[in-house]
Structure formats: structure tokens, C-alpha cells
Amino acid sequence: MVRNLDFDVSEMALTTYLCAREHGARFTALPIFLVREFHHGAILHNRQAGFRHPKDLEGQRVGVNRGYTVTTGVWARAILEQQYGVDLDSITWVLSGDEHVSAWQAPGNVVPLEPGLNMEEELASGRLSAAIGVKQEHPEVETLIPNAYETSLQALRDFGLYPINHLVVVRDDVLAEHPDVAKAVFDAFVESKNRYLESLMAGSWAEQFSTDQLHRDVMPVIGDPLPYGIEPNRPMLNMLVAQALRQGILKRPVTVDEVFAASTRNLVG
CATH class of the missing domain: 3.40.190 (D-Maltodextrin-Binding Protein; domain 2)
Structure with a gap:
């Protein structure tokens, strides 16, 4: 996706996205944070x-x-x-x-x-x-x-350290041709996430994975283990952007809001 723009919509590591964006990549992130991890x-x-x-x-x-x-x-x-x-x-x-x-x-x-x-x-x-x-x-x-x-x-x-690893990006030409696609993708992932959490809380699976246990463990602390949207994730996003700059991955400062599709900046799910 970074080198060839192979997909309309793609999962991507957060710092890969920030780095690619600074180097002119023609895709834009949606505030859908698919993977959280402890490090x-x-x-x-x-x-x-x-x-x-x-x-x-x-x-x-x-x-x-x-x-x-x-x-x-x-x-x-x-x-x-x-x-x-x-x-x-x-x-x-x-x-x-x-x-x-x-x-x-x-x-x-x-x-x-x-x-x-x-x-x-x-x-x-x-x-x-x-x-x-x-x-x-x-x-x-x-x-x-x-x-x-x-x-x-x-x-x-x-101090609320709950690192974000992956988000979702959409090619810029797709966003330009279909102005409603960013919100539609966001809403679809919110629905999918909600169905997952219902199954997680109901104990519906015979086999669970370490990520499922992580989500269970953080819920008593923060509630929703996979909050989508900029605002509920702003502290972690600010920290990651600052660290990308501090560690030499980014050469220029950016604001959290500017790196996400404009139509999704106020969405929460």
C-alpha cells in the first residue's frame, strides 16, 4: 500500500502512515484504531x-x-x-x-x-x-x-498509557470521488467493533486470544477497549506524534487533527 497504492482501503501501522504522509503518500487516515498493544x-x-x-x-x-x-x-x-x-x-x-x-x-x-x-x-x-x-x-x-x-x-x-498501533487509511482519489466513503467506512467499523465487544462480554468463543484478554483487562480501567475517533484517543495520538518527531521519524511537526480525513475529525464510536 505504501509503495504501490494497491488498495482502496487498508490497515496500516500508525507511524508508517505518519512517515509515508510526510513523504507525499496519496492516502489519508481515518481515526479507526484496530490494534492496541502493551509494549x-x-x-x-x-x-x-x-x-x-x-x-x-x-x-x-x-x-x-x-x-x-x-x-x-x-x-x-x-x-x-x-x-x-x-x-x-x-x-x-x-x-x-x-x-x-x-x-x-x-x-x-x-x-x-x-x-x-x-x-x-x-x-x-x-x-x-x-x-x-x-x-x-x-x-x-x-x-x-x-x-x-x-x-x-x-x-x-x-497515566493512561494505552498505545495505538494500527489504523485505517483510504486512497485520496477514492476519498475525492466518493465524499461519503470516509464516514461510511468509519460507521462500518464501529458496528463491527460493537458486535465484537458484545461477543467478547458474552464469552461466545471456545478459543480466545491474547488480544481478547487484553481488551478484557483494560475494560475495568477505561471502559471501551477500542475507542474510535480522535478525541477519546488524543493523548495517545499526541504522544505518538511527539515521539515520532523526537525519534527522528518525522522531520516536521504535525497536529493530530490534520493527519485525519476532515469528514471524520468529529466522529466518535
Whole structure:
């Protein structure tokens, strides 16, 4: 979608969208936030590194699964900086893949993993001290932040940290040709979300997934676990935009409202 505009409507990672938009992508977001995640548990380290605090990452080489602009990495780095005082600029960020927006230029402390190497293996061997967004498949690899899920829930209770990962975008030519399509798509997703929540609360499924449990766990704190619309999500959107600028993903400031389709800016669902 970013490179070829293959779809009329597409799910997309939030920071991918912001980055693509700055580089002239011809699609616009709707405030439909399909994926929310906790990210304290996304930061893994090798026990052999002897880290006792996230600040021990300073001066180290830290892996990032896929690209630097991947939204999980942005949120994880924001947590490290804002909650644990980590100097992000002191770390060399090592990437396992390329960026969705090929025109984007990485900061100087962002480098690719050497060809032929595997990030999980580099972390398991100790050649990488830590990594974000990789699988925890080795006995020497564990989460850097203890009790990560409970810590994430506490961060939600304490200051509303409920990260947004994915939203929906629509091609600009589709929006121009069909002025009502943005609201129609928004309304359809709201209806779908409401049906999902009814089934979730009724316990209608034999098998539930970790995302279902996440939604159940946040409901006592915030109510609707998947609020759509700009206003109920403004604090998280402001934080993500600020972090994208702080981390060198965006070169120019933007306001939250301007990055969404005008006809959806006042919608809530």
C-alpha cells in the first residue's frame, strides 16, 4: 500500500502512515484504531549482559525487529525514555529489515544488521545485548522489564498509557470521488467493533486470544477497549506524534487533527 497504492482501503501501522504522509503518500487516515498493544514486554535482553535497569542499555547495540519506524519500536523506545530515563541517542539501533517508506532517511545511530545474520540468534548468543519486537525463544533471553504485562496495566492506570498501533487509511482519489466513503467506512467499523465487544462480554468463543484478554483487562480501567475517533484517543495520538518527531521519524511537526480525513475529525464510536 505504501509503495504501490494497491488498495482502496487498508490497515496500516500508525507511524508508517505518519512517515509515508510526510513523504507525499496519496492516502489519508481515518481515526479507526484496530490494534492496541502493551509494549513493556516487547523489550528483551540476554541475561548474560547483566542488566539491572533499562538505563543499562545506554551505549549498547539494541536490535529492532524489521524497521526503525515500526510502531512497536517507537512505543518501546518512548517507554524506555519517559518511564526509565534512558538516553535513546546513546544507543545504536540495529535493524533486521528495511523500512516501508523507502525514501525515509534514518538517524546516524540506526544501522542494519549485517547480511546473513538473524536477530534472534544474535540476541541468544549475546552479540546483541537486547532487542525489541523479537521472539523469546532462548532460555537466556527474557523481558528487560520484570512483570511486563502488570507493569503495562499499571501504566494505564497511572497515566493512561494505552498505545495505538494500527489504523485505517483510504486512497485520496477514492476519498475525492466518493465524499461519503470516509464516514461510511468509519460507521462500518464501529458496528463491527460493537458486535465484537458484545461477543467478547458474552464469552461466545471456545478459543480466545491474547488480544481478547487484553481488551478484557483494560475494560475495568477505561471502559471501551477500542475507542474510535480522535478525541477519546488524543493523548495517545499526541504522544505518538511527539515521539515520532523526537525519534527522528518525522522531520516536521504535525497536529493530530490534520493527519485525519476532515469528514471524520468529529466522529466518535
